[in-house]
Amino acid sequence: MSEDSNHSAAQPARPAVQTRRFSVSLVWIVPIVAVLVGISLVVHNWLQEGPSIQVTFKTGQGLEANKTAVKYRNVVIGQVSEVELSQDQKSVTATIKLVKQAENFTRQDSLFWVVRPRIGAGGVTGIDTLFSGDFIGADAGQSDTRAKTFTGLETPPPITYGEPGKRFNLHASDLGSLGVGSPVYYRKIQVGQVVSYALDANGKGVNVEVFVHAPNDAFVTDNTRFWNASGVDVEVGANGFALRTESLSSLMVGGVAFRAPDYSPDDQPAAEDKTFELFDDRPAALAPPAGKAQYLALRFDQSLRGLKVGAPVEFLGMEFGRVVAINLDFDAKTRTFPVNVGIVIYPQRLGQAHTKMLKVLNHNPDDEQAGVRLMGTFIDNGLRAQARSGNLLTGQLYIALDFYPKAPKVTFDPTARPITIPTIPSSLEQLQEQFQAMVEKINKLPIERIAGNLDANLVELRKALKQFNGKTLPGIEGTLQDMSTTLKSANATLADDSPQREQLSQTLDDLGRMTRSMRELADYLKRNPESLLRGRPDNAPADALQPSSRQ
């Protein structure tokens, strides 16, 4: 058979059959592919595996393992994989698996906080979490060191995501009604917010950190003044009532406003983290720089009702200081109760006057002794303090420093600290004294005698008047009647239809006719002078008489 021959001939072919390329079934490709897919999944997962961090929160409210997402700019960058109580049971530790791209969030100063619906100073935030559940917000830090454990914030940081702008530190005596998130206004436009606040290290003030968004941060200059624009600022001072507010929202949540004084030459935008003073109100903030403060003591021997701490101190009408203390004292010598008033003045606030004076007197403001001597000279020239009534309506007092050259001389003690300025009684008090003196004088007047004399005089006067009435007046009456009759008759004579007037006109007419006759006669005689001798001829023409009358 050919098969047999083939078999022998195909003997070398046998190894070919045995060494078939696929000694195993092709079906094994399937599990191999499956394993490869599995391995690729594992590798992919391993490559995608981001860092795992632990964040501690005070409560685990809203945190659910494998459910709560970690978001940055509303993009999921990780997930809470585990929530458990910390070992000391004082906090909750959430283990967060971050995605690969979120490496930056392991920087040491990264922030984590739970986003929940909140109604805060800046409005309502986190409404969407009402439906979607809470999530953890994150903000990457700048630090170069990495960390595995973080402490979660209880409130979201007001400024996140590396927002452009600048932070500034404000130093205030108290916080007022400010809070984190309180707005910062520039010309009543909100340009930033309060980021944080803390007490001073020594507890004597408050440091408030504000953030001003770019590009408005450029308006914060070296000369800029910040003031507290919180709520309604009702001020009852010696100058009357003042009511100010920055905006309606600042009424409720407080706020800070800033502005540079109108005249601020060479103003440069302030550097980041510059510290400013936070003034209580706008006038205080925009007042010229106070300069060096000087404490003075005053001693009044009068009631100072209406004088309050903070009342202004004026020099010739210029406000340049304020009252800082009012204390009642007892004088053992005179057994009286004087009032000690402490004031602080800022001579630099006098502006031009101050600088010019320094120049003329060649005075160095840092030289204390010279300052005391200068004050002594002033006092010798009559510098006195006086508590004056600034507002009659409210009865507020203020302290006025003024020159009274006629004031009684006092001895100035240059060693006393603080420098004591002699006082003179207030103008109102002086007025009272003068008024009293006047009243006393009036009291001393012999009013009764004057009244007696006056009475006698009045009796005389009455008598005289009676005489006048009884005798003189009737005579005058008769005279007046006569005069009236005379006037009446004169009137009748001059009346239009009176016979006298008629006669007068008739007489005048007759006179006229007579004149004409006389002229005719004269003419006739001129032409016929012979008629004087012969008489008038009988045939004389009638018209011979006429022409002259017509000319």
Place this chain on the structure above:
Amino acid sequence: MNAPPVASELGLVLCHACGLACDNRDHPTQCPRCAAPLHERKPESLTRTWAYLIAALVFYIPANLLPVMNTKLFGAGDDSTIMSGVLEFWAHGSWDIALIIFIASIAVPATKFVALGLLLVTVQRGSTWAQRQRSKLFRFVELIGYWSMLDVIVVALVAALVKFQALGDIEPRLGILFFGMVVVFTMLAAMSFDPRLIWQPPNGKEPAHE
């Protein structure tokens, strides 16, 4: 042996496709009636079954670890794996649904792995132990095989139906693909297993095995 002769003794082979008993003496490769390939036993039955079973086992791991479904409700996405879904239903009191999902998605594939593994091992060792029960077990495995597809269908259906944009949205995740692969491969494994090998005499050599 008092038993009736088996097909191989008579030189007969059954066509898998049309059921025709063919004469196997000259080793025909095709069924004379329907032209389907003729094998005495399913070719490479044990190897294929093993391969498919191992592939299914490999896929079973990601199928259970990876999320199968992403439920988005009011913007909050939530990935759920098969087991987490079961636990969630259980925790919410729907223990019946939890049980169904558990049986269909976890218990059934696991049972299949165990059953097929058992069959393969016993067949390879030529064990005569509980042949009838093993035969029943195989039929059971074949029967329950496609029920595991329940999960895949649920996810497909829900993902197609729940599309409410912002309100709610369900999307399938990679895990369900692996789960589907597991089901497919276990079914392939069951298909490629030849139950007649259970009855193979211990000394009998598996044909077509190279």
